[in-house]
Amino acid sequence: MFTFDQLAGFIAVAEELHFGRAAERLNMTQPPLSRQIQKLEKIIGAELLERDNRRVELTSAGETFLEEARRLMALAERAPVTARRIASGRSGVLRIGFTAASGFSILGPLLEEISGIMPDVDIDLQELVTREQLNGLLTGELDLGFARPPFDSETFDSHLLYRESMVLAVPSSHPLTLLGRDLTAEDFKDEPLIMHSPTQARYFYDLVVRMLPIQHANVVHTVSQILTMVSLVAAKRGLAFVPHSATLLGIKGVEFLPLEAGREEQVELHALWNRRITNPALARLLRDLEFAME
Amino acid sequence: MFTFDQLAGFIAVAEELHFGRAAERLNMTQPPLSRQIQKLEKIIGAELLERDNRRVELTSAGETFLEEARRLMALAERAPVTARRIASGRSGVLRIGFTAASGFSILGPLLEEISGIMPDVDIDLQELVTREQLNGLLTGELDLGFARPPFDSETFDSHLLYRESMVLAVPSSHPLTLLGRDLTAEDFKDEPLIMHSPTQARYFYDLVVRMLPIQHANVVHTVSQILTMVSLVAAKRGLAFVPHSATLLGIKGVEFLPLEAGREEQVELHALWNRRITNPALARLLRDLEFAME
DNA sequence: TCAAGTGATACCCGGAAGGCATCATGTTTA
DNA sequence: TAAACATGATGCCTTCCGGGTATCACTTGA
Structure with a gap:
């Protein structure tokens, strides 16, 4: 396998078409550069440069190899940069x-x-x-x-x-919306409830159960997603306990009422x-x- | 700049996730391989492999550098092959x-x-x-x-x-088409002629002049392309001397008649x-x- | 607690690469 | 026409890099 130095040497000579100037550009003397190119050609197995004592020029093989060499050098120069970027977390x-x-x-x-x-x-x-x-x-x-x-x-x-209170989602037309104060368990003890799944949404389930004495007989649906709950409330299937940020969902036909117990127990x-x-x-x-x- | 050996070393270790096996695959011993990787990491300026005494794994930077390294190696292996193909004329x-x-x-x-x-x-x-x-x-x-x-x-x-005879291009309806024998200069001494340009088509010009005593007064056009000549003949502008292969042009309204002198003088x-x-x-x-x- | 496994280090040696001096050859100049 | 110049190749020396062997350091599992 050839080396990157050989590639750089070849590129320099191919661009200068002059060993002396190319060597100068590479901060080295001309003799080792000549040998570098010779060695490269031997490794490649083809003549890349045709030189008589007066002038240097690229062979056909040299021309295409020059492109490949440039591509290799560009890739080799870019690779460490991206690696460093990733290591530093910038990429x-x-x-x-x-x-x-x-x-x-x-x-x-x-x-x-x-x-x-x-x-x-x-x-x-x-x-x-x-x-x-x-x-x-x-x-x-x-x-x-x-x-x-x-x-x-x-x-x-x-x-x-962040923390947020739990609120009660009720259909817009529901009588509770007229109450004008924080609700207690007493206020909806006979209402149908949409509850969180105790397995899929254990966090909410535990919290609600801890917060309020739920009448399990009133539970008409058990779902795991907040969005589903609010949609069901809008469809007047029952009431649901949801975090305050659910107000941001912007679903029509639903209102959110504060819970007294929600002041303490927050999600x-x-x-x-x-x-x-x-x-x-x-x-x-x-x-x-x-x-x-x- | 890193070397191809370092890249190959890194790729081997990254694939084996084990310095000893990687070294074996590279036909070398483990210690220089370790140093190779260390040196590569120093050059890159980022940790590529995370090794504790029990296991080796790639860092994020190492993962992407692995891809680059593979690309580099593939390119480096292909380049000499294409160069040789071109040098041998197969490409x-x-x-x-x-x-x-x-x-x-x-x-x-x-x-x-x-x-x-x-x-x-x-x-x-x-x-x-x-x-x-x-x-x-x-x-x-x-x-x-x-x-x-x-x-x-x-x-x-x-x-x-190849060589081919010169023939005379004439319009299909022309009386000469009825002659039924090789033509001589005498046969068309009063006909309008379309001649080759003595500068743009010197070869044909010289050949025709050498072949036949042209009446320069009869020359009505001087053109450089055979196709143009034949088209002008089809348009009944005159007669023209063209190589036999012009018959292959397939232009309608033109016939090609043999010339006696054409037997000797060939293009x-x-x-x-x-x-x-x-x-x-x-x-x-x-x-x-x-x-x-x- | 000891043996096994694994990567890192220390030290040595051979070969590769660079520098200097010089050669070979073709071109320009006096 | 001969001498000076330009340019790439070669010979020789020195330095340094990379690989090998032996060994260390550390972890794990019996």
């Missing part, structure tokens, strides 16, 4: 998972901020429930997640993005990541966003 | 000039034969008069020409492709090239077509 791919609920409010502005900080990093977004996010973070398929507790703080580090959204960080882009992001590391 | 470009007259008959079959012999050689065709061809062959813009004498046999080598078409051959594809072509060289 690369950041795979982010998010729950549908987090997408309403926090995701947009945060992506805005990320692409402001690291414009050359590609963001790969995936909607995943918390459990899938944890799994992805473990296997390394995911760099960062937006999810809700609980998660193992041994393996994951996290940063609280949290965390950014979380594997403590064993392998992606430099993530390290840079956490540093720049000033998320607590450790 | 490359062959620039061929031809006169319009030669295009009628010889060009088609010859191109067929060339592309059969050297399928990977690109043929660049240009229609040029003999003088332009000679010029192109001199400057190296042309590799091979199809033209008619005279040309300097010091600089050019040539191969006679020649030569393949010709610069004796100083720089294009390996041309050398190969001449050898394979068994054209005389020297």
Whole structure:
């Protein structure tokens, strides 16, 4: 195999068509350059330059090899630069998972901020429930997640993005909308309820159950997505407990009423990541966003 | 700048994820391979592999650098092969000039034969008069020409492709078509004539003047292209002397009559090239077509 | 606690690459 | 026409890079 020095030597001679000047350009003397080219030609197995004692010119083979040599040199010069960019986190791919609920409010502005900080990093977004996010973070398929507790703080580090109250979603025409004060369990004890799935949306389920004495007999639907819940409320199938940011969904025919118990029990959204960080882009992001590391 | 050995070393380690096995694959021992990688990382300015004493894995930077490294190696392996192909004439470009007259008959079959012999050689065709061809062959813009004498046999080598008789082109309805024998100058001494340009088509001009006592007073047009001549004959502007292959043009309203003098004086078409051959594809072509060289 | 596995280090040696001096050859100049 | 010049190739010397062997350092598992 030839060397990059030989390629550089050949390119210089091919451009100058003069061994002396080419050698000068390469900061070396002419004799070793001559031998370099000879060796290169021997390795290639073809004459690249035709030189008589007066003039040097490229052969046909030399002409096309010159193109290849230039391409090689360009590639070789670019490769370390991109590698360094990625190592410093200024470039690369950041795979982010998010729950549908987090997408309403926090995701947009945060992506805005990320692409402001690291414009050359590609963001790969995936909607995943918390459990899938944890799994992805473990296997390394995911760099960062937006999810809700609980998660193992041994393996994951996290940063609280925000808390919000739970509110009650009711159809616009519903009598409760006229009440004008924070609601208690008593106010909707006979209303049909749309509840969170205890498996797919355990966080919300646990929180609501902890917050209010639910009449399980009143539960008419069990769903896992906030959007589905609000749509069902709009269709007058019942009432639902949703985080305050669901107001941003902008679905017609639904109103959101404050809950007395919601003042205390709030839902949290965390950014979380594997403590064993392998992606430099993530390290840079956490540093720049000033998320607590450790 | 890094070396190809370092790249090969890195690729091997990245694929094996094990220094010992990678070294074995490269037919070397493990220690120099370790140093090779260290040196490469230092040159790149980024960590490519993360190794603790138990396992080796790629960093993000290492992953993308691996792709670049593979591309570099592939390019480096291909480059000499193409260079050799071109040097041996099995690939490359062959620039061929031809006169319009030669295009009628010889060009088609010859191109067929060339592309059969050297399928990977690109043929660049240009229609040029003999003088332009000679010029192109001199400057190296042309590799091979199809033209008619005279040309300097010091600089050019040539191969006679074929000879053909001159015939007389006459309008279909012309009385001479009824004659039924070879024509002499006497037969058309009062007819209007379309003659070759003594500058642009000197070969034909000289040949016709040598062959027949032309009444210059009868010359109504002076043109340089055979096709133009035949078209003018079809338009009943006069009679013209053209090579026999002009019959292949298939122009309506023209007949071609044999000339007595045409039996002796024949026009020649030569393949010709610069004796100083720089294009390996041309050398190969001449050898394979068994054209005389020297 | 010890053996096995694995990457890093220390040291030595041979060969490759660069520098200097010079040659061979063709061109220009006096 | 001969001498000076220009230019690529060669011979020889020295330095330095890269590979090999032996060994270390550290981790893991029995």
